[in-house]
Amino acid sequence: MTAVARSWGRLTLAGKILFTVIPILLLLTAGLVLVVVLFGKPIVDFLAANIWLVRFIVAASAVLLMSVPTAFLIIYMEMKVIALMNLRIGPDRVGPFGSLLSVVHGLKVLMKEDFSPTGSDRLVFTLAPVVVYMSAVMSLLVLPFAPGLFGADINIGLLYLFAVGGLTVVGLLMAGWSSFNKYSLLGGLRSAAQVVSYEIPLTLSVVGLLILTGTMSLNQISLNQAGWFTNWYVFQQPLGALIFFIAATAEGNRTPFDLTEADSEIVAGFATEYSGMRFGFFFFAEYVNVFIVSGLFVALFLGGWNAPIAWPEAWAIHLTFDPGSTGMGLLFALLLVPPILILALAAPFYVGRSSLPWWQALIIGFVLFNVLAIVVVGGWAFISLDWVAGLLWFLGKTYLFVFTFVWMRGTLPRVRIDQLMGFAWKWLLPASLLNLFVTALAVIVINPR
Amino acid sequence: MTAAPPHGQREAPSDDPRVQLDQDAGVFEPVPPYPPRTEREAEFYTLGDGEMFINMGPQHPSTHGVLRIVLKLEGEVVVDLDPVLGYLHRGVEKLCENADYHHSIAYLDPLEYISSLFCEWPGVLAFEKLLDVQVPRRAEYIRVLSTELNRILSHSLFMGWMALDLGGLTPILWSFIERDEIAEMLAALTGQRLLYNYLRIGGVNGDINHEFMSRLGDWMSRATNQIENNLGLLNQNEIFVRRMRGLGKLDKETAFRMAVTGPNLRATGVPLDFRRAHPYSVFPELEFDIPTRDEGDCLARYLVRMDEIKQSLRIIDQCIHKMPDGPVMAKLPRLLRPRPGRAYAAVEGPRGQYAAYVVSDGTDQPFRMRIHDPSFVHLQSVGVLMPGHLIADAMAVMASLDPIMGGVDK
Numbered sequence: 001m002t003a004v005a006r007s008w009g010r011l012t013l014a015g016k017i018l019f020t021v022i023p024i025l026l027l028l029t030a031g032l033v034l035v036v037v038l039f040g041k042p043i044v045d046f047l048a049a050n051i052w053l054v055r056f057i058v059a060a061s062a063v064l065l066m067s068v069p070t071a072f073l074i075i076y077m078e079m080k081v082i083a084l085m086n087l088r089i090g091p092d093r094v095g096p097f098g099s100l101l102s103v104v105h106g107l108k109v110l111m112k113e114d115f116s117p118t119g120s121d122r123l124v125f126t127l128a129p130v131v132v133y134m135s136a137v138m139s140l141l142v143l144p145f146a147p148g149l150f151g152a153d154i155n156i157g158l159l160y161l162f163a164v165g166g167l168t169v170v171g172l173l174m175a176g177w178s179s180f181n182k183y184s185l186l187g188g189l190r191s192a193a194q195v196v197s198y199e200i201p202l203t204l205s206v207v208g209l210l211i212l213t214g215t216m217s218l219n220q221i222s223l224n225q226a227g228w229f230t231n232w233y234v235f236q237q238p239l240g241a242l243i244f245f246i247a248a249t250a251e252g253n254r255t256p257f258d259l260t261e262a263d264s265e266i267v268a269g270f271a272t273e274y275s276g277m278r279f280g281f282f283f284f285a286e287y288v289n290v291f292i293v294s295g296l297f298v299a300l301f302l303g304g305w306n307a308p309i310a311w312p313e314a315w316a317i318h319l320t321f322d323p324g325s326t327g328m329g330l331l332f333a334l335l336l337v338p339p340i341l342i343l344a345l346a347a348p349f350y351v352g353r354s355s356l357p358w359w360q361a362l363i364i365g366f367v368l369f370n371v372l373a374i375v376v377v378g379g380w381a382f383i384s385l386d387w388v389a390g391l392l393w394f395l396g397k398t399y400l401f402v403f404t405f406v407w408m409r410g411t412l413p414r415v416r417i418d419q420l421m422g423f424a425w426k427w428l429l430p431a432s433l434l435n436l437f438v439t440a441l442a443v444i445v446i447n448p449r
Numbered sequence: 450m451t452a453a454p455p456h457g458q459r460e461a462p463s464d465d466p467r468v469q470l471d472q473d474a475g476v477f478e479p480v481p482p483y484p485p486r487t488e489r490e491a492e493f494y495t496l497g498d499g500e501m502f503i504n505m506g507p508q509h510p511s512t513h514g515v516l517r518i519v520l521k522l523e524g525e526v527v528v529d530l531d532p533v534l535g536y537l538h539r540g541v542e543k544l545c546e547n548a549d550y551h552h553s554i555a556y557l558d559p560l561e562y563i564s565s566l567f568c569e570w571p572g573v574l575a576f577e578k579l580l581d582v583q584v585p586r587r588a589e590y591i592r593v594l595s596t597e598l599n600r601i602l603s604h605s606l607f608m609g610w611m612a613l614d615l616g617g618l619t620p621i622l623w624s625f626i627e628r629d630e631i632a633e634m635l636a637a638l639t640g641q642r643l644l645y646n647y648l649r650i651g652g653v654n655g656d657i658n659h660e661f662m663s664r665l666g667d668w669m670s671r672a673t674n675q676i677e678n679n680l681g682l683l684n685q686n687e688i689f690v691r692r693m694r695g696l697g698k699l700d701k702e703t704a705f706r707m708a709v710t711g712p713n714l715r716a717t718g719v720p721l722d723f724r725r726a727h728p729y730s731v732f733p734e735l736e737f738d739i740p741t742r743d744e745g746d747c748l749a750r751y752l753v754r755m756d757e758i759k760q761s762l763r764i765i766d767q768c769i770h771k772m773p774d775g776p777v778m779a780k781l782p783r784l785l786r787p788r789p790g791r792a793y794a795a796v797e798g799p800r801g802q803y804a805a806y807v808v809s810d811g812t813d814q815p816f817r818m819r820i821h822d823p824s825f826v827h828l829q830s831v832g833v834l835m836p837g838h839l840i841a842d843a844m845a846v847m848a849s850l851d852p853i854m855g856g857v858d859k
Contacts, residue, residue, distance in 0.1 A: 086622035182503045186525065186840070255616065256688055264511035264614045265841045413689050414616025416841050417525060 059151040063140045068106070070291050071284040075102040077399075078287075078406045085410035109283070112276035117180060120273065124178035129274070129281035131171030136288040138164045143295045144219045146305045146390030157218040158210070161296065162203055165251065168289070169195040172260065172270050175282070179273035187269025190417060191260035194250055197421055198257075201428035202247035205240045208439035209233055209300060218296075222304030229308035234301040239435045241301040243428055248293040250420070253286065255409040259417055294401035295394070302397050305390030342369045479504035479519045493531050499523055503840075507536045511614045511844045514854030516828075525839050530832060537858035545818040550576050550650060550785045553815060557805075558644040560822060561856040564603045566596045566635075567798035568856070569648040571805040572818075574729065574794030576650045579787035579809050587775040588652035589731045594768040595638060595647065596796075597761040598665075601672075602631040603799035604754045604761075605679070607851050611751055612683055614848040615692055623679050630668050637661040651779030669765065676758055684755075693748035697834040697846035700745055707830040711801025711823055712757060713850060715741045716749035723797035735767050747849035754799075754851075786813050800824055800851055820859060824852035 011019065036043075047054050076091065076099055083090025091098025116125050139161050141151035154160055169192055176188015212233065213221050225231045234241045250257040261269035271282050298304060326333070346365025349356055381388040415423070479502045485491035496502070506517035515536035521529040541560060545553035553572065560568040570592070577584060606628050609621030632642045637660040639647040647654050683689050699709065704717045714721055722739045724732040740756030742749035789811045795804035801823030810816040827850045834850075835843045 082618060086619050087626065088622060182501065186503075190525075258616070259841075262616060262841065264616060264844055267510060410619050412617065413612060413686065413692070414841075415688055416692055417839060419691065 109280035119180035121178035128175035135167035146387035175270040198250040204432035205243035578792035717745035718743040822856040824856040
């Protein structure tokens, strides 16, 4: 055994990983630098000429990357909130307050066996979760998160969203058909019937809003609702908002309309035969869908990224501070301010309590400094950057609605399939038509051309 | 062991059982592999136009244990069904016939694991009739007290399961709080949380103790409020009530024909309660009403049970106040040898009539032991109630009859 092998054997696992990863990273960096040096100019020229390509790649990757943490967060939220409603403790082991449990679940489904049952149609069986997940992720593209922060501002954004969202049912039907299981088949057919029925009131409920706005671009609809919260369309279209909310619950297959995966009736519906990451895709897609319908509701009816109050211009705070303008001073500040502030914050604790060791005082100082830095930087961003404030408002409102969906799941039993269909055709459809006619009439009476 | 040939170029001899197994694995048809034994079986396992079988259970989430039902569906409507029993068969009757009288009480316990005390009681009563034992009055009161607690436990679990089968997640956990408090109470009294083995021939195993009484008093002070709280989750829920009303209607005649007893019968308007109709123990001395409903549907069955919880609370209250002092066990010989004869005893349990029929041949073991279990009897009315309903309603009907598979398969 050589000396190198002996030393390698003595390393801990973390050391082995470090010693493997760091050379690889170094090599990759060197390769990248080499590529940039050799071919930098033509690549930059090409990208500058085709800026749409850059935009597309960035938007697509951002949306794809965003979907997974969103799903994790909503899954954790659902576990914890329903647990508290059930008077349980819920997840509390992995991470602070169990918040990493959904991440661990995600890793678990990744590691499970990739299994497909006998008699299944392998190709369709494999494609179904991909279709479902992709339709969910593609819907995220047109959601306006903040001013200037969206995947694409299509002028038929709403239509695109309904069209792409409708693809979900194809995936569910594929899953139900290809699983070679009667429970799956029933689930798939139920989902087809349900989603197709509820798509009609869902679409009709926003037609009244479209008459008011005159545009299908979600970005424009959000812009129209700027100012005080009385400008939000929920006050002009209360019935439409209600119908939209109910139909969106059914579209997202959430309780009380979660018949496609009614576990006490048809086991798990279309997902009965799925396991591992294929099931994970269905699972993620469901929660991304919850986020999308909540976000869509917020963008359409609750003002999107707009704050509920319009600050009078006289009260507005204008921070003219631009970090870029300080030049080299910024670097020095970044270098010097943290240690000085940490020491300054730690000093009172060290002086005030004689029993405190110096390193504990330093840790306290470090934590306090971090809190302070987050507050200062976040506050600065909130005040001076439009999109940060917009994103916070949008996410806040959206998660309020996500919470409502979770709340309904904790509270309500499931409706029956005939009650579900009857409700869609006998109540929601006439109500949405009524909403449409009343809106059209009001527009003609109030604002004749 | 020879190495397996590579996949794809395997020569498959048609008579090799392993190869056939390989091909058929995972493909399951609910049709039995043997030719039909009865006309009914032949008729059921012949598919009509547009019908299909679906195999529900024994590992289905909502079949309350290991019941297997083969459903014949047309679309989602249940046309016909064939319950397949026996997945939990333990031969309790035969076990009792090979144990002496004291031992067989322990075998009666796990019949219906939600209401164990009610499974012991008829057996113990029948043995006492055979032996001509006079049970001390304090023991009788303790029996009534502990069994009424068990009835509340069973009914609150029923409420949770009912909601769970309709898709509600929360009520089951709220009712488990109730159940857990009573289980702890009975554990303090009997030493066990689930299978109590508490009743004895001629009395009970041990007097009530301080821990039991303190837990009971603590719980009684807030029981009414707690139960009202739990009921508020469901009774005013529009979805729940709309799904349950008019579902699985059982009329009086059918109920009598199907030998339905207990809350399921009282939900059809018949005030038959064995505590009043054939009084046993100290029930003649206690005041309580017999809640009935006239509708006979799932909602009525649910509401009757919920009303019974309140009546049970009344009985418990009276038991605590009226309980006399004295011994809790009658004086009995070490070895029980009843004279040859037969005895029958029935009690009113949370699901209906629990009964035992014992034949003695003069030895220290029962010659024949027959157990009448309400779950089994109620399960046969599923065949009348389910057809014509959707799958979702079929599960609700099942849940509203409240069968426990341990009692069905014995």
